[in-house]
Amino acid sequence: MRNDARLLLLDMHTVDQLLVPEDVLAAVRDAFTLHSQGVGRVFPVIREPLSTGGIFGIKAGDVQSQALLGFKAAGFWPSNRALGGEPHQATIALFNPETGRPVCIIDGNAITTVRTGAAGALGLQILARPESERLVVFGTGVQARSQLNFALRVLTRLRHVQYVSADGRSDPGFEALFNQRCDIQCASGADDAVAEADVVITATPGGRPLFSAEAVRQGTHINCVGADTRGKRELPEGILAQARLVADDQHQARQLGELQWAPNEVSVELGTLLLDPAAFQRAATDISIFDMTGLALQDLTVARLIYQKACEQGLGNSIAWAW
Structure with a gap:
């Protein structure tokens, strides 16, 4: 022994x-x-x-x-x-x-908090339009804070942030974390905030769709964090079919992530794009979605x-x- x-x-x-x-x-x-x-x-x-x-x-x-x-x-x-x-x-x-x-x-x-924020940042670097200036984040909890912190690191032109809290009210504590780095305010309505955004981040418990598909304008990138279990979702019906889809792991995303709601849609893994960034050429009108289920x-x-x-x-x- x-x-x-x-x-x-x-x-x-x-x-x-x-x-x-x-x-x-x-x-x-x-x-x-x-x-x-x-x-x-x-x-x-x-x-x-x-x-x-x-x-x-x-x-x-x-x-x-x-x-x-x-x-x-x-x-x-x-x-x-x-x-x-x-x-x-x-x-x-x-x-x-x-x-x-x-x-x-x-x-x-x-x-978990920081590695998920970092994964979101890598998705933004590869998928979001570099000139993105406006972002809306759904959630004000630990993960929403991590996602926004990393987003402000990698999107250098990001200036205007709206957030949607669970109760629809402003969160002074959340704002205080970022008001020296951007113009931040509570959104008056989810669809209106999405319609104004270049980047959307969903970081909620994943209990329901958070906005309508019609609110998403051309050229928007969406990072999805909350859907990590069978039955969870944050995105509205129909949006996956309109977008270019990227997953951390395709099989896992089809089991647990947003892709469980459209498992037959074509997707690519982020690691593939990190190895060959030229493999993702986005048109100005493309909607892109990064389905983040979290890799071991x-x-x-x-x-x-x-x-x-x-x-x-x-x-x-x-x-x-x-x-």
């Missing part, structure tokens, strides 16, 4: 300390390209409702040539709000692929980044884990 093995535990405070947006962008880009090259694998997703009202899921994958193996156990528990907690909960585990032994357990909430490889490449930084800086709690 080996008694000298160690397991590193990284809590939310350590993860927050080590998450650097530019580093996360690079790690997420790596995840997409590894996936499209067939070097990185994503395993079948588990995503199931619970009798408690929560949704529990597992996303796993590996990159055999890089000795990267792990999973994220995560889900959504809306009743956590009444407890003063975060509805999204996530934990990531990294393993030694030669032995199956765990090497690191990481709080996955911040990683995004979690694993970012978790590896955090693990390596923690080891270099001597951070985290290392405990004996004999075998």
